[in-house]
Amino acid sequence: MGKELLKKALGWAGKKGSPQDRPPQPEEKRPLSTNWDENQKNLREVFSQCADAVFQETSFNAEQPLRILLVYLETLTDQAQISQTIIKSLQQGPLELPDEVRISPATSPEVLQKHVLSACHPQTSTDLLELTKFVLGGNIGILIEGSSLAVVVPAQGGQARPINEPENEPNIRGPRDGFVESLKTNISLIRRRLRTSRLKVETLELGLLTKTAVAVCYVEGLARPEMVEEVRRRLRRINVDAVLGSGYVEEFIADESISLFPLILTTERPDRVTAALLEGRIGILVENSPSTMVVPCTFISLLQASEDYYVTAPFSTFIRLLRFVALNIALLLPAVTVAVFSFHQELVPVTLLSTVSNTRQDVPFPIFIEVLLMEVTFELLREAGLRLPKTIGQAVSTVGGLVIGQAAVEAGYFSPLPVIVVALTAIASFTAPNYIVGTSIRILRFFLLILAALLGGVGIMLGLMAILAHLTALRSFGIPYLSPFAPMSPADLKDSFVRVPWWAMITRPRLEGVREPQRQDPDQGPKKPERSGIRKGRRRP
Amino acid sequence: MSQEKISGSQVSTVLFILVMATGVLFVPGITARRAFQSAWLVPLAIPLLTGLISLWAVYRLGQRFPAKTVIEYSPLLLGKVLGKGLGLLYILFFLMTNILVIREFSVFLTVTLLPETPGYVLNISVVLLAAYIVSKGIEVIARMAQFVLPLFLASLSMLLLLSVPEMAPRRLLPLLEGGFLPVVKASLVPSAWYGEIVVLLLLLPHLNKPRELPRKGVLALAWITVFLTLDILATLLVFGPYLSGQLTFPFWTLARFIEFHKSFSRWETLIVILWEAGMILKVALLYYAACLGSLQWLGKAPFGWVLGVLGGVQILAACYLVGGQIQLAAILEHVFPLFALPFEIGLPLFLVGIARLRNLGRV
Numbered sequence: 001m002g003k004e005l006l007k008k009a010l011g012w013a014g015k016k017g018s019p020q021d022r023p024p025q026p027e028e029k030r031p032l033s034t035n036w037d038e039n040q041k042n043l044r045e046v047f048s049q050c051a052d053a054v055f056q057e058t059s060f061n062a063e064q065p066l067r068i069l070l071v072y073l074e075t076l077t078d079q080a081q082i083s084q085t086i087i088k089s090l091q092q093g094p095l096e097l098p099d100e101v102r103i104s105p106a107t108s109p110e111v112l113q114k115h116v117l118s119a120c121h122p123q124t125s126t127d128l129l130e131l132t133k134f135v136l137g138g139n140i141g142i143l144i145e146g147s148s149l150a151v152v153v154p155a156q157g158g159q160a161r162p163i164n165e166p167e168n169e170p171n172i173r174g175p176r177d178g179f180v181e182s183l184k185t186n187i188s189l190i191r192r193r194l195r196t197s198r199l200k201v202e203t204l205e206l207g208l209l210t211k212t213a214v215a216v217c218y219v220e221g222l223a224r225p226e227m228v229e230e231v232r233r234r235l236r237r238i239n240v241d242a243v244l245g246s247g248y249v250e251e252f253i254a255d256e257s258i259s260l261f262p263l264i265l266t267t268e269r270p271d272r273v274t275a276a277l278l279e280g281r282i283g284i285l286v287e288n289s290p291s292t293m294v295v296p297c298t299f300i301s302l303l304q305a306s307e308d309y310y311v312t313a314p315f316s317t318f319i320r321l322l323r324f325v326a327l328n329i330a331l332l333l334p335a336v337t338v339a340v341f342s343f344h345q346e347l348v349p350v351t352l353l354s355t356v357s358n359t360r361q362d363v364p365f366p367i368f369i370e371v372l373l374m375e376v377t378f379e380l381l382r383e384a385g386l387r388l389p390k391t392i393g394q395a396v397s398t399v400g401g402l403v404i405g406q407a408a409v410e411a412g413y414f415s416p417l418p419v420i421v422v423a424l425t426a427i428a429s430f431t432a433p434n435y436i437v438g439t440s441i442r443i444l445r446f447f448l449l450i451l452a453a454l455l456g457g458v459g460i461m462l463g464l465m466a467i468l469a470h471l472t473a474l475r476s477f478g479i480p481y482l483s484p485f486a487p488m489s490p491a492d493l494k495d496s497f498v499r500v501p502w503w504a505m506i507t508r509p510r511l512e513g514v515r516e517p518q519r520q521d522p523d524q525g526p527k528k529p530e531r532s533g534i535r536k537g538r539r540r541p
Numbered sequence: 542m543s544q545e546k547i548s549g550s551q552v553s554t555v556l557f558i559l560v561m562a563t564g565v566l567f568v569p570g571i572t573a574r575r576a577f578q579s580a581w582l583v584p585l586a587i588p589l590l591t592g593l594i595s596l597w598a599v600y601r602l603g604q605r606f607p608a609k610t611v612i613e614y615s616p617l618l619l620g621k622v623l624g625k626g627l628g629l630l631y632i633l634f635f636l637m638t639n640i641l642v643i644r645e646f647s648v649f650l651t652v653t654l655l656p657e658t659p660g661y662v663l664n665i666s667v668v669l670l671a672a673y674i675v676s677k678g679i680e681v682i683a684r685m686a687q688f689v690l691p692l693f694l695a696s697l698s699m700l701l702l703l704s705v706p707e708m709a710p711r712r713l714l715p716l717l718e719g720g721f722l723p724v725v726k727a728s729l730v731p732s733a734w735y736g737e738i739v740v741l742l743l744l745l746p747h748l749n750k751p752r753e754l755p756r757k758g759v760l761a762l763a764w765i766t767v768f769l770t771l772d773i774l775a776t777l778l779v780f781g782p783y784l785s786g787q788l789t790f791p792f793w794t795l796a797r798f799i800e801f802h803k804s805f806s807r808w809e810t811l812i813v814i815l816w817e818a819g820m821i822l823k824v825a826l827l828y829y830a831a832c833l834g835s836l837q838w839l840g841k842a843p844f845g846w847v848l849g850v851l852g853g854v855q856i857l858a859a860c861y862l863v864g865g866q867i868q869l870a871a872i873l874e875h876v877f878p879l880f881a882l883p884f885e886i887g888l889p890l891f892l893v894g895i896a897r898l899r900n901l902g903r904v
Contacts, residue, residue: 473677486684
């Protein structure tokens, strides 16, 4: 019933939003005619009021010069390539052609394709709408007098961001490159790491207006075919007018309509995506979006950073455990503080309790209100710092941290305890390697805080059990979210809270990489030399 | 709901938590009242046997009617009217047991942690949470059990270990004073607890490998016996038989006695909160059994409605039918075993007998 209401509220069930009302997608064809002027007129009509569309008339230097028209969008093409390569070759014309080639209106497209512009890998098109599509994709359309065949030359260009280290996922020892907005560059970053033909990249187009390219990457033989098919199916099902980022796609293909936890892993690191592909997972790249999706996603993978695989195994294990502790602090500390100081004072050592109650003597609010107000204040500061320009952001942190925190305590409105609690919580929440899981924790923190205020520790446990039920019920592309813990698969614990050394990572995760379970040969670990000639004073054999 | 599968080790975990979640609190006091210093011998004999017989009966029935629950095969065995009646009785049994468990939950928390919170708040919150868990299905219950088990065991073991300094072996003497009779008399209540594994009558079709059931079931029963015995033993060793018998929650009182360094002298709050997780799961499991049974009994009924109606019934009954701590303890000691044991051991054996006589189902 709740779902129905929600649907009504969002207008899905009403007449307005029914699928029939969507305008049918034009599938008609408009073949090009042999009349050059008519083709030209039609094209100009298609691109009317498009200031960046360029119509450049020139001629093909045949025995009897043919008029030709170059159509392209200057915003999407490489100007230098056009002027230096294409126009030059066209005007040089037949000079370098073999003798048997004759140029007439009928053969000219073929001549262009095979001889004059062969270095640019041109294609041909017979349809006006198809030609339009090509031009919108950053190609140059060439209309030749007297021919109903247009030649299309790829000349993609335009400004692109250089490859940088991703700001959200910095790294100390691993590679520094991060995904950018260009899909081609992103695929190349993966391909450079996986030089095998088994890395498959399938592309499709999403968005009626945006025509965003989406690529599905997987390693053949590692990814389960049915899972790849499921990804394809869910992607094809999407029918929207615009896709402006991977977040749009993510909400369409996730398993649950609404979940507090991310069901798809997003990362900007190509090494992370490659590692996931090697475990049998599937990468989904979206044009114009540096954040790349990886499915299936498990909860534990949100607590792992790619850095963990480049530092030594014991340290990595330590860091992972630390992160888990931090996660618990970020989730529970405010709630536990409220529960302990308003319900279970007996848990606090006596000296600490007397210190705290001394500081709280003149404070007007109960501890729940104090912690809640402080938490809200912190969330405000955090959001303000995030959205403001960086220089002002620092001022916000000064005002927030020092002025509000200290002044409120000194004036006696708040006791120092909630300030300390909120600061600790904040620091702990910054350790989350995945920003999205941090947001889930932030919401749940308030949920638990309220439960703690109502029922103390009992309330916290009720809340935790609800969260646990939610988490255990989640699945990401069919894989239980809490695997390898529940359902338990002991062999996969080697890469969970602990990370074993690389020579011990013999098998792939059971659920994802089931088709080729062995990753590497066993027993490759470093061994002490059996006979150490130096130590025992013997000569080497 | 029916495609969900749980593994053998998950079944063991679920059964362990099912019996121990409340058994650990109520059984020591009740057994000590009847069997005095021999109370720790009680779980080793008749209750364990009850559990094993019950397990055997359920397993035999499961062999004859694979992929069917008691609600589905009892009409085949007893005819439509009687069979449906039996099914209804089983649903009511799970419902009543769960109402008692909900009340155990709220009474225990009121006594220990939240003296000023009205019982109905706790009843309502645990039923709502259990409803949420049930709506997620048996797989979720089983996986949650896997998470809760380590916490539960950790708190139990910690408690047992830290109470060692307070123990005095002379409190167990004289052993078997008054012969075996007190031990037998005291077996009734723990037997009813062991018999709760009869919930398998409804869970059996969800097992991914039903053949594993005897092994995993016995494993669960063995661990239950180990921990229940240790639990009673620790209570007796610290408090002696008479004090143990007078306390409602002797094991909790034990938790209040222990301390670890001067700064942390009050462990019982933490331990109670960890036990709470187990009790929530127990409520969810019995709720699930009642819900699944009702769905199958009614044929086609919307899941949400069944869940809601049963939830409402349980909340109301827990608030109005069962009184306070004293009444609950009396019900658990005197009424519950007589009410539960027929369902837990009598009827399953009866059904096995009928199936064998009429030669029904797969042999």
